[in-house]
Amino acid sequence: MPTYRAPRGTRDLLPDERAAFRRLETIASMLARRYGYREIETPMFEDAAVFERGVGAVTDVVEKELFRIARRTEEGDSWALRPEPTAGIVRAYIEHGMQTWPQPVKLTMTGPMFRHDRPQAGRFRQFWQFDIEAIGDPGPAIDAEIIELGRAFYRLAGLDDVEVLLNSIGDAACRPAYIKTLIAYFEPHAAELPALERERLHKNPMRLLDSKDPAMAELNAAAPRISDLLCEPCRIHFAAVREHLEALGITYRIEPGLVRGLDYYTRTAFEFFVPGREGGQQALGGGGRYDGLVELLGGHPTPGIGFGLGLDRIVIALEARAGEARQELEGAPVAVVVGADPAATAVRLKVATDLRAAGIAARADLGRRKLGKQLESAARDRAHFVVIIGDELADGNVQLKDLDAGSQQLVALADLARKLVSGERSHRHGGGDA
RNA sequence: GUGGCCUUAGCUCAAUCGGCAGAGCAGCGGAUUGUGGUUCCGCAGGUUACGGGUUCGAUUCCCGUAGGCCACCCCA
Structure with missing residues (x-):
């Protein structure tokens, strides 16, 4: 008899840990309802093209990490396990004509996502996300509302000190010009760039900005910032998001290196970090505006914004907190x-x-x-x-x-x-x- | 996907120089008739991750594979 175990990068959530997840799900569902988001459930797999177009064909998530399902001979479709929730939800928005619903359509979903990455602590091939999407609202107020919702979730979950990183990555009007400026800035230094970065210079130059290679630190510090080169509408939008955040008393840090290198991602980008965890896997969650996505997937031009928060990482961060070792009493019979x-x-x-x-x-x-x-x-x-x-x-x-x-x-x-x-x-x- | 470290009972870990694989916890049973978390005794639990190699002999040394962890990468 071979001895079987859970596939690499997956794990069994035993009752104690499942209870910790259930608690987060309960908080998520309560908060979502309070903020006016209704639950949706999309399939765990989709036509692979939904992700190839929706997430972006040149992203790592699609190029290297997509869990493709081998096609069956009698069916021509090519499927893939969902690596993230947004593309599927936007597909559903279009398929069911939600543009005829009162806008914005505010949806939430919590469930497992799949990426064929190399596993590590806090990085799994099947992981859980609490997702929020508001489709049909150009912002800027809702941008702040959603970031505040994320903060509220972490606070209720027991993480008070989660940091908000914020940036604007421009839109179709100003980003192409910025990318040209960026390439022009790096090009003279191409010879000194680390191999990986040199490769990306023309393919996806914004990625150079969040490089952790020490050799890049000096160059990046002096690199042109998109926040200085935003077009007027983007600049106004970004300033307004910040005003709204300040009105809500949300502290945040502008992080020029925070990047979403995909064409349809626009303007507001944010991430939630837990301080004190150096190195990888400290991103607890992230999100941003995707004003181009609905159109890209075949719908009418429609703005949207959302976030995905990693439940696994919250549980890990909670466990790392000293004294959090309270034992679950649930399940005890009366x-x-x-x-x-x-x-x-x-x-x-x-x-x-x-x-x-x-x-x-x-x-x-x-x-x-x-x-x-x-x-x-x-x-x-x-x-x-x-x-x-x-x-x-x-x-x-x-x-x-x-x-x-x-x-x-x-x-x-x-x-x-x-x-x-x-x-x-x-x-x-x-x-x-x- | 690249590099490094690690893997012994369900869990946490021992095992001297290469010489019969052990403990605590958890589980189960018992300690004179129907009263509990303590205590005591006992039982069970292992192809030492898997496959090769070296050796009289391998948990120990070497190689490969798998899995975990760390860094990179990516992100949640």
């Missing part, structure tokens, strides 16, 4: 039904089933072990109560034992559910336990 007669599993199962029907989280000890072991197991499950079935059942009674208090009382089977409901309530409010 009551465990045990019995003096190890063989009498049918009675225990029946009593537990009736309690569940009454809405109580109960389990029966279905093992054939002696009472002491059953109690021990219940206590280790952190159950609040045990119901002990014994001879008193002949009179219609059971023993109800409060494990925390150590007290015990004789209770009529008919009253058991009611007693447990009120007992659980006093446990929750009576506190002491946490």
Whole structure:
């Protein structure tokens, strides 16, 4: 027998970690609703062309990291697992004629994304994102609203010190000119550029700006900044986004090296960083405006903006916080039904089933072990109560034992559910336990 | 995709110079009749990631593969 394991770059979310994800999903869903975003669910795979066009054919995400699904002979389509949510959502916007809905259309989705990258801590081939998209609003106010929404999410999740990095990358009117300026600036230094950067000089020159190569630091510091060369509409838009952020009390850092090197990305670009984590994988989430994307995928020209926040990385950042090692109590049963007669599993199962029907989280000890072991197991499950079935059942009674208090009382089977409901309530409010 | 470090029980880790692979935790059972998280005793759990090589003998040394981690790359 070979021993199987989860594919490279994927992992099983065991109950404790799944609970941490569930908590983030709950916060995301609550916040999205509060801000007026409705949930959408798109397929986890699409026609590969949706990503090739929607994400950009010359990006790493598509060129190197796309999970392509081998086509079946009887079907001509070529599919790929979604590497990010925006392209699929915009495809759905167009397909379902959402331009006839009241604009902007505000959508949210949380789910797994797939990229065939080399795995590393905080970098997985299947990872989860909380995504927000507002399609049909040119901004600038909504840009600030969305950034504030991201900050609010991190704050509720337990990360207060997330930094906002902000930039404007211009639009179709001013970016081409900027790129020419940039190439003209780097060209005389082409010989001194690291090989990788030299290669990118003509293909995707804006990428040089976020290079971490120390050899680039000096050159980049003096490089022309797009923020100085924005066209008038972009300049006004950027200034307005900043005004709105300041009105909301959001602190941010202008980061000229923050780049989205894709044609349809426009104007506002932002990322969320957790400070103190040097090196890679410190980007918790990011987003930006994509005023060209709807048209690129075949719709009418429509502005849009959104973000994707990596759930995996939030969980990691949370775990790194000292003292965050609180254990999840969820999943503990309120009551465990045990019995003096190890063989009498049918009675225990029946009593537990009736309690569940009454809405109580109960389990029966279905093992054939002696009472002491059953109690021990219940206590280790952190159950609040045990119901002990014994001879008193002949009179219609059971023993109800409060494990925390150590007290015990004789209770009529008919009253058991009611007693447990009120007992659980006093446990929750009576506190002491946490 | 490139380079480096690592991989022993479910988990965290031992094993001297190359000489019979161990502990703690977790699990299960028991400690004179139906009362718990402690304690004590016991049981189970391993092709030492996988495949080769060197050697009388490999967890240990060498090579390859897989997986993890770190840096690059990319990004979430």
